Amino acid sequence: KTFQAVVSCIGDDGTIYIIPKSVEIELSKLMSEIQNTFRGLGLLIPYCWKKGEACVVRGSDTMWYRGKVVEVSGSTLQVQYIDRGYLESISQCHLYPTTFYTDIPPFCIPCQLYKTIPMGNRWQQDAVDCLQELLKNEEVEIHVEELPDDPWDKLSISLYFGGMSLSSFMAHQKYCVAEDNQDIQKLGLFAGDIHVSPSYTLPPLPVPGDTFPVSVTHLVSPKEVYVCLDPSKNLRKHSATENGTSSDSDSLDEALKWCNKIVKSFPLVTNFKKELPCLAEYVDGLWYRAKLVSLTQFIPDHILVQFVDYGTYLVVPTSRLRHIPYHLLKYPVQAVRVLLAGFRPVSDDQNIERIPYSPEWSMKALWAMVDCVEGKHLSASILTISPEVTVSLCGDDKNLVHLKLIEMGLAELDE
Numbered sequence: 001k002t003f004q005a006v007v008s009c010i011g012d013d014g015t016i017y018i019i020p021k022s023v024e025i026e027l028s029k030l031m032s033e034i035q036n037t038f039r040g041l042g043l044l045i046p047y048c049w050k051k052g053e054a055c056v057v058r059g060s061d062t063m064w065y066r067g068k069v070v071e072v073s074g075s076t077l078q079v080q081y082i083d084r085g086y087l088e089s090i091s092q093c094h095l096y097p098t099t100f101y102t103d104i105p106p107f108c109i110p111c112q113l114y115k116t117i118p119m120g121n122r123w124q125q126d127a128v129d130c131l132q133e134l135l136k137n138e139e140v141e142i143h144v145e146e147l148p149d150d151p152w153d154k155l156s157i158s159l160y161f162g163g164m165s166l167s168s169f170m171a172h173q174k175y176c177v178a179e180d181n182q183d184i185q186k187l188g189l190f191a192g193d194i195h196v197s198p199s200y201t202l203p204p205l206p207v208p209g210d211t212f213p214v215s216v217t218h219l220v221s222p223k224e225v226y227v228c229l230d231p232s233k234n235l236r237k238h239s240a241t242e243n244g245t246s247s248d249s250d251s252l253d254e255a256l257k258w259c260n261k262i263v264k265s266f267p268l269v270t271n272f273k274k275e276l277p278c279l280a281e282y283v284d285g286l287w288y289r290a291k292l293v294s295l296t297q298f299i300p301d302h303i304l305v306q307f308v309d310y311g312t313y314l315v316v317p318t319s320r321l322r323h324i325p326y327h328l329l330k331y332p333v334q335a336v337r338v339l340l341a342g343f344r345p346v347s348d349d350q351n352i353e354r355i356p357y358s359p360e361w362s363m364k365a366l367w368a369m370v371d372c373v374e375g376k377h378l379s380a381s382i383l384t385i386s387p388e389v390t391v392s393l394c395g396d397d398k399n400l401v402h403l404k405l406i407e408m409g410l411a412e413l414d415e
Contacts, residue, residue, distance in 0.1 A: 001144040007135040008108050009085035014123030014131065015154060016111045017085025018142060027083060027107045031063070034101070038064045042094045049077055049092070054102045057081060058094040066101055082106040112154040114145035115179035116167045127175035134262060135161070162258030163251060163327040173265060190267065190323035198277050198324075200291065200308055203229060203332035205389065208382040214393070215378060217335045218311035221358040222369040222405060223343075226311025226335040227380065227391075252331040256288070259325065263287045266322040272303060277329060280305045281320040289328060292321075309334035338380070338389045343402040344414040351410075365410035372401045 005018040019027065038056050049072050057067035057079050070087060071078035077095065080087050085108045118127060138161065146156035159166040167178040206212045206229070218226040259266075259279060269278050272292055280290035293304040293313065301318050351362035372395060379398075380391040395401045405411035 003142050004139060005109075005142050006137065006139050008137070010128060010132045010136060011085065011087075011110075012128060014112075014118060014128055015085070016113075016131070016135065016157075016159065017108045018111055018140070019083075019108050020142075021139070023107050030083075030101065030104065030107075031065075034064045034066070037100065038096060038098075042092070042096050044093060047092070047097065049095075049097070053097060054099065055079065055095045055097050056100075057088075057090060058096075064096075066106075067095070069095075083108055085110065110154045111142075111157045111159075113167050113170075113176075113178075114156040114158050116170070116176050117179065118176045119174070124175070127170065127173075130170070130173065130175065135159075135166075140166075162255035163330075164255070164258065164325055169262070190325055198326070198329055199275065200277055200289070200329060201332045203334070203336065205229075205336070205385065206382060208385065211379050211381045213377070214380045215376075216373040217309075219366065219370060219373070220311075221355055221361045222345075222365045222402070222411065223340055223361070224337070224358075225340065225369075225373070225393075226337055227378075228334055229336065252328075252334075255325075255328055255331075259328070260287050263322055266325075269318065269321040269323060272318070277308075277324050278305070279322045279324045280307065280314070280316055282307065282314065287322070289324065289333075290321075307335075311335040311337065336389065338391045340402060341383050341390050341392050342400060342414060343406060343411040346409065346412050349410070362410065365405055368405050368408055368410055369401070372404050 004021040006021065006024075007016060008019050009017040011017065034056060042058055049069055051069055051072060053069045055067045055069060056064045059065055059081075065081045066083055067079045068082050069077050070080050073089075075092055076089050077092060078087060078089050079095065083106055118124070123131075141160040143158040143160070144155060145158055148154060148156070165178075167176070170176045171178040212229065214227040214229055216225050217228050220226075263279060266279065269276070269292075272295060274292055274294065276292045278290055278292060279287045281287050288307050289309055290305040290307050293306050296302045296304055296315055299315065302315050303318060303321065304313060304315050305321070306313050345360045345362075345365065349362050349365075351364045353363040355361045355363060355366055373393070377396050378401070379394050382389065382391050384390045393401050402411055406413060
């Protein structure tokens with residue numbers, strides 16, 4: 001069985017407590033009922049508490065929760081929040097014994113990683129801290145691997161966050177040994193770990209002649225641009241076509257979110273092979289999918305990369321390059337390079353300032369095209385796919401975007 005869940009707590013022994021997403025509404029209703037039933041302070045008169053006794057606990061947020069007494073020590077009790085998993089030492093004045101709601105099973109499930117052995121046969125404190133920082137209150141994917149003999153024991157699971165196996169990640173960090181490591185994702189957690197040359201895939205293109213919405217993510221020149229095929233979604237998401245679904249789009253965003261959370265633990269790129277997929281840090285401090293383009297001859301220890309989901313280029317220090325998790329390669333790139341049809345640079349352009357890498361075009365023409373496409377609702381139609389993907393591009397008003405450049409004398413028609 002596979003399901004989505006929220007990690008509510010990590011126990012001191014490494015137990016992972018999860019709340020299935022499917023029971024969240026039911027839990028919310030129970031919590032509302034408990035708040036209406038119990039008001040004010042806890043039990044203020046002397047009471048002889050017993051280990052294992054059911055109670056309600058007034059948390060630090062002043063909400064009442066279902067609990068169970070785990071240990072009695074004078075006026076202080078150790079209590080477990082049975083619907084959250086965490087333990088807390090609490091003064092008796094914040095508790096109330098009850099027989100209400102005891103027939104409702106706990107909503108959180110204690111879990112352990114399937115066929116995963118922690119170093120020293122117990123989870124060390126640094127490993128527990130890592131699990132807490134990584135997982136607490138996060139939504140994850142649970143694969144049930146083995147049911148316990150005793151229904152109150154831990155469920156054996158495989159846990160995936162943003163498409164990455166938790167067992168594989170913890171093993172890579174040397175916190176444990178994952179016995180069940182036969183699949184390619186666990187054998188090669190990072191793209192650089194496998195012997196096959198890794199690469200990104202292109203998204204499926206619409207049928208030539210069909211009109212489809214796009215947004216321009218990067219301009220190389222007025223003629224050469226990168227477009228995202230589904231601008232209704234975030235630029236990191238791809239369109240829901242025959243080889244991709246909206247859930248895949250959401251998954252890429254989710255995977256990148258997780259990668260940004262743990263990227264500092266990923267190995268640095270040391271093999272600077274052209275076209276090698278990697279993660280690179282952009283100027284906004286976030287990490288994105290990229291590929292290596294070339295070493296720069298002018299700045300030592302810097303390399304030119306292209307961010308594949310946008311088309312943009314950036315020279316970055318090698319310290320801002322990390323190996324990319326292998327599962328991130330399964331998502332097609334979001335930005336497609338296309339040539340715009342119907343126009344060419346004017347032969348007698350008097351503008352002195354030229355695009356250095358494309359001197360047939362003036363900088364004025366480039367900025368004019370930026371004004372035509374930036375932030376606009378555009379539509380495109382593919383004319384040819386080979387040797388280059390060539391499209392006609394129309395603006396909000398359904399007119400071809402290059403007509404503005406022709407009006408300004410910065411381009412001419414090319415039939």
